[in-house]
Amino acid sequence: MQLKKLFSYMLLSASLLTAACSGSDEAPEEEHFSSTGQGVFVLCEGNFNSGNASLSYYDPVTKKVENGVFQRANGRKLGDTGQSIILRNGVAYIAVENSGIIWGIDAETFRVKGQVTTTGTQIINPRYVHFVSDTKAYVTDLYSPYINIINPKTFTWMGAIATGQEDSRGYCSTEEMVQVGKYVYTNCWSYSNKLLVIDTETDEMVREITLSSWQPKSMKADKNGKLWVITDGGYSMEGDSFSDNIPHLYRIDAATGNVEMDQALDSDEANVQIEMNSTKDVLYIINNDIYKMNITASHLPVRPFIEAPKDANGRRHKLYGIGVNPYNGDIYVGDAVDYGQSGAVYRYDANGTLIDQFRVGINPNHFAFK
């Protein structure tokens, strides 16, 4: 869920809620899937407060897409606002934020293997899962002043790391996580300008890094131990704004926390995101369009690598998620179109040539490659 769009979501969801509620009580059938190839999961966020998050599965060889596979395989809904999906040992972990759930599903059958349950508000609004080991994972949260620790094998809660962050407009956000050596770095997105550093041996926060712009949204680490962070710069909409809505791109030395590069990008209309190729030397960045940058370049190229499609009125589609297939470098771009209708996914090769495109659920935002 994009914070800057919160209010428009609420309006949308009010109208969609009726539709979502009606006709959804039929006894579901459970389909049997057996997807053994190197397929791609596409998580579709759905609309906030609408309970219409969904999961699609795409086979790059046959170019066949199956939509709504979670519900089809399990006979129940995925939940409200699917935020992230990550694979580990044949299990896909899906954080469904507004439902407060982390599902674990079998990556071949899509059947639920487990669900992280916590008491009270230990996990409020899970955003991302990061595996420290097979038996220890961190879970970030939009509202909680803790990063929760779970055992992904047993789906049990193990503890929590205090982030020391004060509530900001009701949020206490931690977001994506990357690990360099024994330290995990996370970006505090909502109404914050911090990165936090966590020692995975002691499960304690050891340091904060403060950025010059607001709302670090996405972060990756390159092969040289540098963190690449993009902020969305806040938001600006009718009746409300926060900061200047100018995203910044940073390169930060993970070891020292020194900001080595700080570049102001174009004012963003949708969702900023960073993805990296498997050799961790090329960045793909969503900033309205898709940009491609070598980690040694002095600045993000001014011309897009892939341009966002435009509608009949010349309005740019909202590019919402990006993933790079680690096996062949193919680039998957999630197109939310206008946030209201079924989204689309475009698949490009590493040179930016379109290979395939297909429709998925609402607001495709995250990819996982088997």
Add this chain to the structure above:
Amino acid sequence: MKKNSVLCLLAMLLFLTACSSDQDGEKRQDLLPTIAFPVASARYRMELGSELEIVPRYEHVDEHTTYEWSMDGAVIGTEASYTFVAATLGEYFIKVKVTNAYGTVEDELKITVIKVDQLSENESAEGLIPINESMFVWKFPWTNINIPSGRTIKVKAYMIENDFDGTYTWTLDDVVVAGPYLRQDVEEVSYVFDTDGLSQGKHTLLLTMKNELSEVTQSFDIQVCPSEGAYRRAVLSQSQSLVNKVYEYMPAPGHQVNGYTIVGDFIHEGATMEEATQVALEHFQKMWSVSLGAQGGYLIAGFDHSVENSGSDYDLVIRGNPFSYQSEPGIIWVSQDVNGDGLPNDLWYELAGSEYGTENCIQEYAITYYKPQNPRSHTGWKDCFGNTGIVPYMSLWNTHAYYWQDWVGGTEHTYFGTRLKDTHTYEGGYTMEPPYAWGYADNQGSDYVKDERFDAVNALGYYKISNAKTWDGKDANLQYIDFVKVQTAQTGYSPNLGDISTEVYGIWDYHIKK
């Protein structure tokens, strides 16, 4: 740099000749121009109707470098900078192509022209219009000085940027003495401080720049001291001919700065100025080299007595390592301790050499070096005329990450002084650095001769205090001096020998030495 011995140089030349073509290719690649836009992301946002001069920082460029700015395939400029007028809303992509002897590189920027109300309130503060393109800047060689009664000194603002039609006003001891005036209405923003009619003691001179955005004031404390002679120190039986203290060692970047392959680390990493000056003095005591780095780099030393101006004979001896084909001249400055505090914080006088007053000599010169952002990179510079260039990174001579001494600190540093025209040539792999006629340190001129009383092997440079000039080119007629400053005079580098940098092996009082 120069040989530490002919053998050493020969060995290096042989090594260079033996380099494979691959290495040559790599070297050339390494010397291609680089382009850095003041807005790091190359994304500019401009208000409709505004104008912006885009001045990228280049490396590996010189007067032979060509520039080409283009938009949609059409050439729109051929200067180092380009001024864009935001006449119509929209996005504009502008390419700049830079060509030097080693090849061409290009980069592209984007300008988005927007309506005024689309700019957020804090946008300029957030750095979209970069600070270094909008912030007022001026530079001064000093802000505190001691000057003897009867002398004058010119106080001048260097490298002024972004004053936006500001006016300048000089105030001396609370009385406006010049201005307000616009910079374009005067040749330079300067004021001649004349001790005539002023009491001894401290006087405060203020320079204020005022424009619609801001008012900035720089204060200068000028101490009017007794006329020369009050603190003259006699030569005693124990007085030594060699300088007894190095007060400041401020090398500009160079390949013998912060390490040197041939002799190893000169001064350990993390050294302070105090430690550095002590090492420099120890080098002088052993007649070893101290490199001043590229143009502007300097060293200030002093004697345990005042050195007499003999009138017509030589007074100072400075050893360098020049050859007739390889001279790296340094300007020599002298000063008297007019307030008697034992520190070189007094008026300086340039010793005129053969080029003084000719077109080969640029006085009141200022040059800023920028510490590279990345290790093992060339060091860029920009001078008071807007010229830019580099001090090359040459791992053959020095493998340290930065040619920047720790005690210099910061990410940029400006040196002030006199520049001599670069005379070096490089042809067929051979560098020629011819000397000027006379009057410069580390320069094989007529005054750099062998005197077997001192040194049976090497020659030494001989200099006259009687050549000292005031800032306005008159004979200074100093009776004596206490301090000497030597400063690298030329910019430039050759592909095989690196930057032109004056070396000093010692400074002596000729009258005691002989």
